[in-house]
Amino acid sequence: MKIKGVIFDMDGVVVDNHEYHFKAWMHFAKKYKFELNEQIYRDKFNGKTNADLFPMIFANPSQEEMKRYADEKEGMYKELYAPVMKAHTGLIDFLELLKKYRIKIALGTSAPPGNVDFVLDPLKLRQFFDVIVDGTQVKKGKPDPEVYQLCCAKLGLEAKECVVFEDSLAGLESGERAGCTIVGVATSHEAYELEGKTSLIIHDFTEAKKLLGL
Known part of the structure; x- marks a missing residue:
């Protein structure tokens, strides 16, 4: 890919x-x-x-x-x-790999800015993201595609050039409607519940490197 x-x-x-x-x-x-x-x-x-x-x-x-x-x-x-907060398994290694390959990185979340700060800053993750779009920056939440359309625009990329990692059914629909390749993350739903919503499913980011061919 x-x-x-x-x-x-x-x-x-x-x-x-x-x-x-x-x-x-x-x-x-x-x-x-x-x-x-x-x-x-x-x-x-x-x-x-x-x-x-x-x-x-x-x-x-x-x-x-x-x-x-x-x-x-x-x-x-x-x-x-x-x-108990911690980055999802394998995430930091995966983010570092994306940086190594000069792949642009965005965060597209329905969460309010305070929650974004709450997660990114203590875990020292903000440095990895070229673009951050939170719930206050969109008029329509997921499953509307606005959040991912805005991420693509801010990255300066076409949707077909981007992969979205999502756990929620609304989010998977949002990414698909935006025109991105979507990868389901089986956390809030079991893998079988994501089947049919996306052909690409991971449990954590130790599986992501191979999935993207990096």
Whole structure:
């Protein structure tokens, strides 16, 4: 596979943090008394921006209310995940390899900027990314292709020259609709659940070098 750019989702890809986001959402759901379980989370929440999610949960929330809800939920997540946070298996070696081959690298995430800082800075990953697009920079969250279209544009590459690594079903659809080659990362979903969504599936980044022919 000849590529010029690689685009990573963050949650479930750069870090395998599905469990901690889910726990935070369950705490939040219990407090605000709305139905949530793992199936609902994986099918309807994973890969979406807070701006997409809170209008689904609350009736016509104001911008101020959505910010307050977002700050509360993300605070719960950070408290749970900070003590155990680490880069996904094989990621740093893979990023270093991409740099060696002068392949451009982008982050395309639905997460808010505070969550991006929370992950990239303590793990010293920011240095690897030529472009970072977060959830506040797009008008439509995944599965809309906007986030990956914007990543490609900022990298100065055509979508067909880029590979997207994604864990969520919404994200896989987003990358495909953008016109990129998509690789499923089996973290928030089992590999069999990604079958039919993409022909390329990995469990971690120790498998990625061979996949891209590097």
